[in-house]
Every structure is written in C-alpha cells, then in structure tokens.
Amino acid sequence: MSLSIVISVPSQTLTLLDAGETVEAFSVSTAKAGVGERNGSGQTPRGQHIIRAKIGAQAPLNAVFRGRRWTGEIYSQALAETYPERDWILTRILWLSGTQKGFNRGGDVDTMRRYIYLHGTPDSEPMGEPQSHGCIRMRNQDIIRLFDRVAPGTSVLIEG
Numbered sequence: 001m002s003l004s005i006v007i008s009v010p011s012q013t014l015t016l017l018d019a020g021e022t023v024e025a026f027s028v029s030t031a032k033a034g035v036g037e038r039n040g041s042g043q044t045p046r047g048q049h050i051i052r053a054k055i056g057a058q059a060p061l062n063a064v065f066r067g068r069r070w071t072g073e074i075y076s077q078a079l080a081e082t083y084p085e086r087d088w089i090l091t092r093i094l095w096l097s098g099t100q101k102g103f104n105r106g107g108d109v110d111t112m113r114r115y116i117y118l119h120g121t122p123d124s125e126p127m128g129e130p131q132s133h134g135c136i137r138m139r140n141q142d143i144i145r146l147f148d149r150v151a152p153g154t155s156v157l158i159e160g
Contacts, residue, residue: 004155005146007136009035009044012128014118014136016146026146027127028118029137034130035160037098037109042133045096045111046160047104051152052097052112061140065089065119075122087133091120091140092147096156118156119143 002019009030016023036043055068064073066089073079075090096118098104098111105111120140125131127139136158138146 003150005150005157007156007158009046009130009158009160012130014138014146016149023149024145026138026142029121029125029127029129029131031132031134032130033134035158037104037111039108039110039114044132044134044136044158044160045098045104045109045114045116046158048099049096049104049111049156049158050099051094051150051154051156053093053095054147054150054152055093055095056091057147059091061144062090062120065093068093068095068115077124080122080124088122088125089117089119089135090122092143094118094143094147094150118146 004017006015012028014026014028031042031044033042035046037045059070062075064071064075096111096116116135118136120143121137
C-alpha cells in the first residue's frame with residue numbers, strides 16, 4: 001500500500017488515499033483563524049507534510065493528552081466544566097512535520113515546532129467548520145481509524 005493524506009481546508013475534509021485512489025474521507029475542523037504558517041498565528045499550515053510521530057496507540061477512547069502525554073484523564077462533560085480553558089486533545093495524536101524548507105519547515109514557520117497535530121476532539125465539537133487553534137481536529141472514532149492505518153513518514157498535503 002502507498003497511503004497518503006490530503007486535507008482540504010476549504011471543504012474541511014481529510015481524504016485517505018492509496019496510490020492516488022480514495023480509500024476513505026472524513027469531516028475535520030481546521031483553524032478558526034484560517035491558514036498560515038507563522039508560529040503563534042493559530043492558523044493551519046499549508047503544504048506538504050509527513051507524519052513525524054504517532055502518539056497514544058494504547059490509550060483509551062477520549063483519553064486526554066497534554067504535552068503529548070496521556071494525563072490519565074478520560075474526557076467527560078464534568079471534566080470540561082472543571083477546565084473550560086483547555087483545548088482538548090483526545091484519543092490519538094498524529095504529529096505533523098513540514099517538508100518545505102522556509103515555507104512550513106524551519107525558522108518561525110516550522111509545523112513540528114508549532115505542535116500541529118491531527119487529533120481527536122470532544123464529540124460536542126462541530127466538524128466541517130473551522131474551530132481549532134491550528135491543528136486538524138477529528139472525531140475520536142475517525143482518528144483511531146486513521147491512526148491504525150498510517151505510519152510515520154506518511155505524506156500529508158494540506159491544501160488551503
């Protein structure tokens with residue numbers, strides 16, 4: 001298999017491809033602030049990326065991550081009410097790294113140093129509309145399906 005991922009910011013979709021043929025498509029949520037590569041912008045970076053790391057393989061559904069580590073917490077409405085300021089990163093993390101030097105890699109445009117992920121989010125959060133702080137949010141069951149199929153090094157193209 002020759003898997004790759006294409007994320008369309010305009011259509012808020014993620015498409016998993018095998019040798020260029022669609023395998024599966026998912027609704028996602030990219031940055032509320034739009035697209036852009038600058039550190040601190042809160043925007044989703046465009047261009048060619050790879051999956052640099054897969055985090056959370058054995059974590060339970062709705063596991064809460066902070067600093068790429070499972071906190072031991074499981075997301076719930078009560079937890080959300082206790083910590084209303086948190087940007088919930090749940091279930092699995094696919095950490096992206098830009099491959100285009102000077103555009104999304106290196107300096108103040110480095111996707112990996114910006115901690116841009118594909119990750120799960122609370123089921124109450126909308127999909128199909130920009131709501132994130134830069135990452136690509138997915139339904140928890142969808143991120144598990146994707147996580148289990150891709151490997152580090154998988155190509156990810158983000159089209160703005």
